[in-house]
Amino acid sequence: MSKADYAYEVLLEEIRTGQIPGGTALRAAAVAARLGVSVTPVREALRRLEKDRLISYETHHGATVVDLGDEALAEFYGVRAVVEGLGARLAASRVTAVELADLRELHRSMVEAAAAGRLEGLGAGSERFHLRIADIGGPAFLGQHARAVRASFPVPATASLWLDPEVAARQLEAHERILRALEEGDGASAERVMIEHVEAGAVHRREHGAPPV
Template identity: 35%
Template sequence: MSIDASQGRTTPVIGSLTEHTSLRSRVTQVLREAMVAGELEPGTIYSAPALAERLGVSATPVREAMMELTQEGLVETIRHRGYRVVELGDVALDEIIELRALIEVPTVGRVAENATAEQVALLRPLADRLAETAASGELREFIAADTAFHLQLLAIAGNRKLVDEVRRLRGMSRLSALRRLYEEGRLTATAREHHALLDRIEARDARGAEALMRHHLGHVRGVWAGLPEA
């Protein structure tokens, strides 16, 4: 769910899609974000026609998107019924974060050593967008901006397969407590860490950037998932 700050209304994470550019990829992105946000719940079966109606598209791009998400391990096909969101246990989610840390922390360190001022500047608007969406409770937009920020940051290292793997691993995350954190006014604090990370990269502080990235990843299995952090 997200909140229209100007009118105080709640709107669903899955909204209408009316444009037709790269429709399959856009449907895939929205469904992935809805899984991460917890609107598409683990263990629940969803039919392609029902999801298509919610998205305002035909069932075909939804089925195509679900095939892609099945290959990523996020959903499984239930014959004659639809698609079930895979329920990952705590051990599996901890393993995912461990993998992400092994990939993302040293990569951010390399980025801090090599990024140009122009590359860092291009990420500032995304960091601003994260702060804005955290403050207004636009959770799907927050997740989309967070994904774009981190993938573009990692892309500076020049390894496309690394970026694709992190995209897949991020899709397996479950950030179920974001709504509660927004309501408690705590989401903006973690959103501000993106500017702090860029500050360390801009200063070529590789060790500082790695430390902050490791701390930031801790939120995914900590406060963002409704769990205590060490």
């Protein structure tokens, strides 16, 4: 990994997880000192983040992390619902027995973790569940697009809806319904449940002000 790639990956993760919140000014020299690299690779990383629309440049202010509002939130979850819903519909006709078993095992581990009160890792598990389905349904394009959409919106892990036991239980029930639809080869149901599942996250975000995973 080059120094520019390193700086980009670190900053991307920090922005995406909310460690660097929207509105934060990013000074290349300060970032370079913190990461132990020169200013040049940091500037290259900032240019890449600008292309990702995660930072913007303003006169006399330099690079600033984009502060995404309610319209961006609605667009984010709307795009996610379309992409991941399509992935679920296509996956219903393409999923293999081995892939279903892997999804079942991931779901089982999440259910067990929730029952034991280990909620911190459920958000990451949910992301793996969704992206595996997208990869199965659309290995050429959809999986890549699903990842790009998720990477475009900061999601602090500490604000995940999966940290609420009651909400987590409902989300796991939705995962179970998606799995049943995949097992039955019912693409229409898989798409509908996936879209409802993603949209439930958007509703929770608007009502509680916490970006769900």
